[in-house]
Amino acid sequence: MINAVGRDIPEEVLKATGKDIFRGTFAKEGYEYKKAAPTVRAYMDPNKSKRVDSIHDVLVKCGIKDGMTLSFHHHFREGDYVVNMVMEEVHKMGIKDITICASSMGKAHDPIVPMIEDGTVTGIQSSGVRGKIGEAISAGKLQNLAIMRSHGGRVRAIESGEVHIDIAFIGAPTCDEYGNMRANGGKSDCGVLSYAMADAKYADKVVAITDCLVPSPNLPASISQVDVDYVVVVDEIGNPAKIATGAAKPTTDVRKILMADYCTEFVINTPYFKDGFTYQTGVGGASIASTISLGKIMKERGIKMKFGVGGIAGPMCKLLEEGLIETLVDTQDFDTIAIESIKNNPRHFEISASEYANPFNKGAYVNQLDFVILAALEVDVNFNCNVVVGSDGVVTGAQGGHPDTAAGAKCTIVIAPLLQGRIPAICSQVTTVTTPGETVDVVITDYGIAINPARQDLIEAMKGVKLPFCTIEELRDKAYSIVGEPDPVQFDDQVVGIIEARDGSVIDVVRKVKEYEFK
């Protein structure tokens, strides 16, 4: 069946998953449903302890068995030890057919690949995957369909019962004997535990894994004792050096600085740029440069940002400190500055992933965004974006909050260099659609800026603004004129994964890659 972004979703995928095709970003506005709920055990005895000596013992206590779904968060980013630590023990116990439901996975989890190959792990549900797991999925090695969900989509899937977590393993920089977890105060601080909050509320069993046991009560707790069954203390939950990389340095790449300047010029000429505006940006070089230059103009004009949302890096914290941002609502910390900021700045708040982006709750922060500045691997002439699958067809990125913020923001800006090496980033058809073009308003490249024709109001607002505007087709043609139109990636028929839209429908599928065959 052809969905709302023109992708043909095979019937057998719809049948196998029970899912509908994507019918448009707001097709499910007002959708009514009964929330899911975990099966829990009352803990009344004041003399009982939650402490368990080892991962092995806690797996036994949780009743680990074939076919279960285990969940993890990705706040430790490429420094995470928790997934491998738990899965190695699961593997040793000979458990099979496990689905990993993680908020995201990266190269740190390459050791999972042999477990995919031997059937220990048969399902992966994640924002995305990088590294060898992506290659394994694209090579058709995972037994079940991989499911790629946005950050908001993941919470929706959990809260609606689409995925049921049997055991949640939550790495916690600090935890007390009773299970109160915090992201800070330990030796592997990660700033916030936003992505783990839904897991704690909806998993049947919840295990805290910490390398820093602290006296109770560990408050304010990101995850509360009332949702935690067991506490396991281990030597190390992550590599602090890889959790919190140093401050993102301002880019010196001329191309990125150019795009950042275009972005800032665009933002300040929209009607939304006024005192009390709201904003989210990423950590790419251009995004960061744009945040810095925007800050200067805000200062000059006396305009303050009401709140900044989402994954937070140093430059946003600096604006908060300078009083140019009133409040930061944070779901992930990208660097040491952000982690220190949330520890010390009382206007820097942790929120849950549901509060951030869940499309099926009663109103997420993304709904209140004026601007979001995003990146993309590819953008096509219908403004559809791809952030998960490389132009070589291999799974290599993550949805993150891309489709969530694009849907919510009044002005969604995607920054992408026209060419990524020899690959055109602006193309006729993205390899895989992750974010529907109807929610993308502007594409900024180093060769020109295209406004989505659906946004005549923005086209109007830009009249007289000195920026190199053109059509998206002109951008595509320019790219093709420089590097040529690439041959389409050659895929096998086998579907290996689905890209879920934030509402749970299928926006695209990922197919097995096959060796390139010359015609």
Added chain:
Amino acid sequence: MINAVGRDIPEEVLKATGKDIFRGTFAKEGYEYKKAAPTVRAYMDPNKSKRVDSIHDVLVKCGIKDGMTLSFHHHFREGDYVVNMVMEEVHKMGIKDITICASSMGKAHDPIVPMIEDGTVTGIQSSGVRGKIGEAISAGKLQNLAIMRSHGGRVRAIESGEVHIDIAFIGAPTCDEYGNMRANGGKSDCGVLSYAMADAKYADKVVAITDCLVPSPNLPASISQVDVDYVVVVDEIGNPAKIATGAAKPTTDVRKILMADYCTEFVINTPYFKDGFTYQTGVGGASIASTISLGKIMKERGIKMKFGVGGIAGPMCKLLEEGLIETLVDTQDFDTIAIESIKNNPRHFEISASEYANPFNKGAYVNQLDFVILAALEVDVNFNCNVVVGSDGVVTGAQGGHPDTAAGAKCTIVIAPLLQGRIPAICSQVTTVTTPGETVDVVITDYGIAINPARQDLIEAMKGVKLPFCTIEELRDKAYSIVGEPDPVQFDDQVVGIIEARDGSVIDVVRKVKEYEFK
């Protein structure tokens, strides 16, 4: 059927409610159940507003109809306007058969009585009731059985699905357009919104009612936007003078000071009184006097309290300020000092009622209590306590956290003057059992102190301690020798309410009072 505290629970009550008899405080340890969940509506459209102009309009939007259950919190105490405001509108609309599920109700809600009489309100579920509603229940005017639950028991009932809330009305001292509610920063501050948190998570529809709309995001939010359907702004949600009464003054009542001294002497001679102990107390004159004298000894001996829990009043905040308490975990504020403390002291935290006392979550704070100092209307020779029904048989009090803390604390101390006027507080049989004697360790009266014989360890610990120890029977006999043994209250056969144990079983029933008949 006779339950574990010897009360005969009529079969028809068990049949009508589907409940079991009380089988002991820890009978349901490890009980496994699937949590309840609300039916909610996705709110994806960034342009939608949650603002509704009036209580009437919001009732219409929520689909108010006969037979619904509406919930309220009691943080405004005797200053609450919200219950009456909503119910007056419900009444005007001619809606019938409403169950009010409130965390507690008081004299402020006397205007509900005519609605009980005309069938607008047919069910009341509350921690307890004071004033005319209690009289109406005891007179048999309420169509359905009134259900009295402890604070922990209420959350259990909501989270287990025993009661399903159709619409929760949450009075909020401050709220933003998107529904983020806080207990402070407005004109009717109440310190915390702990009792409303479960309502927000488990009700199908959630309505914020505020008299102080603030810019978003109103953080840190006690109740999050993601759970709120509508926001209604009204002139006044409560009478600040009655919400936060002035500081509780140290008592000058010699009897109370005597009991306070006994209590302190007892506490400091138990093995639990050591650095890092945990403690909860109430706001009665003796409790407060005891807290103050305990503070002096803590200072002298260099002993600190790890945390104080529950409803908080000035004296506990003073100890926090002096560094004698490390942390306060707060579910209710009894005076202005407590409200100011939670606003300003970073070691004073708001927790949910579930975190406080829910017996069916994965571990509440009450489980970690060393001491709780409680009051009671009556205590019997089996150490059973009554805090809900007056010795005249009329419903006049509330369970509060009484049975929750008694079950959790290592040392549960009940302070009661031997005589309440001409009524013996220590008696052969309490009028109604609310807290089982197996969880009550010590009873302190102005005439002597009785330790529960089940606690031989405490009896041992008190050897050599100069306090007027005696048996509970001796206390009862002393009381009867002074005022005589009162004739039992004469009840009608009709059961008008049940006292729920914290695990949801029936610990006692409340019967219709009849006019006293001379033999």
